[in-house]
Amino acid sequence: MADLDVRVNAHLVIPAAELSWRFSRSSGPGGQGVNTADSRVELMWDAAASAVLSPVQRERARERLGNRLVDGVLTIAASEQRAQLRNRDAAKARLAALVAEAVRPPAPPRRATKPTRGSKERRLQAKQRRTDVKRMRRRPTD
Numbered sequence: 051m052a053d054l055d056v057r058v059n060a061h062l063v064i065p066a067a068e069l070s071w072r073f074s075r076s077s078g079p080g081g082q083g084v085n086t087a088d089s090r091v092e093l094m095w096d097a098a099a100s101a102v103l104s105p106v107q108r109e110r111a112r113e114r115l116g117n118r119l120v121d122g123v124l125t126i127a128a129s130e131q132r133a134q135l136r137n138r139d140a141a142k143a144r145l146a147a148l149v150a151e152a153v154r155p156p157a158p159p160r161r162a163t164k165p166t167r168g169s170k171e172r173r174l175q176a177k178q179r180r181t182d183v184k185r186m187r188r189r190p191t192d
Contacts, residue, residue: 056142058149064102070094071138076129090129093141097149098122107153114152124148 054066
């Protein structure tokens with residue numbers, strides 16, 4: 051069962067018991083088997099009721115995945131591959147990436163700094179060089 055678990059990061063693993071799968075016929079390539087094989091995969095995970103998320107992570111996930119959650123359930127569909135197993139792996143990888151990005155702590159706020167004296171001088175020198183180039187392109191005046 052451990053291979054069905056989804057490892058999001060080093061500290062977070064979604065157990066297979068919290069995942070539900072649904073399979074259907076894919077609309078993509080498949081040759082003779084396109085109308086018979088249930089290769090399309092839908093992976094559903096109830097983020098709102100998940101036991102592996104801390105309250106802070108749950109709030110972050112709800113906030114960042116808000117437009118993708120329907121009643122607290124995140125649904126991922128995969129139908130790019132012809133084989134159901136590869137679509138399952140693709141769906142698990144997509145779920146892991148989405149959840150990892152959603153529960154990642156926010157970046158520290160930017161600390162405002164002033165430009166250095168050297169950077170100001172370099173900027174003004176570059177502007178002056180550009181001015182000189184354009185001045186030299188003008189028609190000569192007497």
